[in-house]
Amino acid sequence: MSGPAALAIWTGAVLDASLKTTVVLGLGLAVTRALKRSSAANRHAVWTLTFAALPALLWASHRRGPQVAIDAPWLAALWLTGACVAAAPLAVSTWRLRRIRWTQTGSVGRTRLGVSAHISGPITWGWLRPVVLLSPRVIEAAPHREAALAHELAHVQRGDWLIHTLTWLTCAAFWFHPLVWPAWRQLAMEAEHAADDAAIASGVAPSSLAALLLGLASHRPPRGALGIVSSPTATRIRSILEPRTRHASRWRASVVSSAGLALALTALGQWQPWTAPPENVTCQPAHPRPLP
Amino acid sequence: MDDPLSRRERQVMDLIYRHGAASVATIRDAMADPPSYSAVRALMSTLVEKEHLRYEADGRRYVYHPTVPAERASLPALQRVVSAFFDGSPAKAALALLHLDDGLTAEEIASLEAAIAAAREQGR
Numbered sequence: 541m542s543g544p545a546a547l548a549i550w551t552g553a554v555l556d557a558s559l560k561t562t563v564v565l566g567l568g569l570a571v572t573r574a575l576k577r578s579s580a581a582n583r584h585a586v587w588t589l590t591f592a593a594l595p596a597l598l599w600a601s602h603r604r605g606p607q608v609a610i611d612a613p614w615l616a617a618l619w620l621t622g623a624c625v626a627a628a629p630l631a632v633s634t635w636r637l638r639r640i641r642w643t644q645t646g647s648v649g650r651t652r653l654g655v656s657a658h659i660s661g662p663i664t665w666g667w668l669r670p671v672v673l674l675s676p677r678v679i680e681a682a683p684h685r686e687a688a689l690a691h692e693l694a695h696v697q698r699g700d701w702l703i704h705t706l707t708w709l710t711c712a713a714f715w716f717h718p719l720v721w722p723a724w725r726q727l728a729m730e731a732e733h734a735a736d737d738a739a740i741a742s743g744v745a746p747s748s749l750a751a752l753l754l755g756l757a758s759h760r761p762p763r764g765a766l767g768i769v770s771s772p773t774a775t776r777i778r779s780i781l782e783p784r785t786r787h788a789s790r791w792r793a794s795v796v797s798s799a800g801l802a803l804a805l806t807a808l809g810q811w812q813p814w815t816a817p818p819e820n821v822t823c824q825p826a827h828p829r830p831l832p
Numbered sequence: 833m834d835d836p837l838s839r840r841e842r843q844v845m846d847l848i849y850r851h852g853a854a855s856v857a858t859i860r861d862a863m864a865d866p867p868s869y870s871a872v873r874a875l876m877s878t879l880v881e882k883e884h885l886r887y888e889a890d891g892r893r894y895v896y897h898p899t900v901p902a903e904r905a906s907l908p909a910l911q912r913v914v915s916a917f918f919d920g921s922p923a924k925a926a927l928a929l930l931h932l933d934d935g936l937t938a939e940e941i942a943s944l945e946a947a948i949a950a951a952r953e954q955g956r
Contacts, residue, residue: 747952
């Protein structure tokens, strides 16, 4: 297959998959809304599944051959440029993360614990050999230290960093899709809420975790907003302080949402959105895949 | 004031805006990959010459302030987009306990402090 033809098929596949992406993300939104009273861990699981479906849709579209190939090299170039720009912050940050100076102070299993004066608050990254870094200010106060460690170790245990990175890359591939980034912010927010819940379940006092967050947020420049809409941090602190049961039936929601999503994906696999070629785009029939 | 800023100078200005006002030592501590103390002081002196910063004596040390408040120091739109994307803090590739842009208003801080005190009284 010639280069331009492969490119045309790829562009077609991206467009094909992005239409289905709309349906999948809408479904993710509907299910997480329905799970409003369930735990953040459940909603995070649903968003993770939703995001896992996106590369699968792209792969399926490309493998089967999209309905139409779009012979517009500029469109392919635009897509690639956008994807690179969207992935760039992750690459730049990874590079800067590697250059942060920190001192290892201990370890928990494979997780390395350390302290660094060059971070503005506790952070964690890494998958096989994760790192949890605390800042000196957080380490000084014992309740804060415990709350921060419990929260970060919960991220490690849940595998949140890997999900964070892979879903970001998925967003980069669908950078032009208006629903992808808001959905990703929901996923990231639920991961924080879930780690807060896990920290409290492990015995951290809600007031300690809330005080730690408030202490960190108070050192940030105030928001430029009018103060009508509550900031995500304020919402999070209030949610931490709210007395309630935290680990609601995780399995039930997970099973129900997985089954729903699987059904939807199967249906989408059969759906071929381009019954008629869209206008304003130069279209040509996809090249048939060569016979084995 | 129209002199373009070097990468380091831009970094110092970003940190000054983040802190509101800061000493040389504070800025150096906040840099991820800091040059020597005297190099940071030299950078800040250049920024004073370029009229981006002014300083005030606070006891034995100098505290630097931006000459233009943060709201008005708007960069050209394109430059701002580029810096938002490429000046990425290391926290983007990690899970931060709190994201950099999550500031709170004074009213929110006061009300949350009260809520935390109430939770403490209930032993939570």
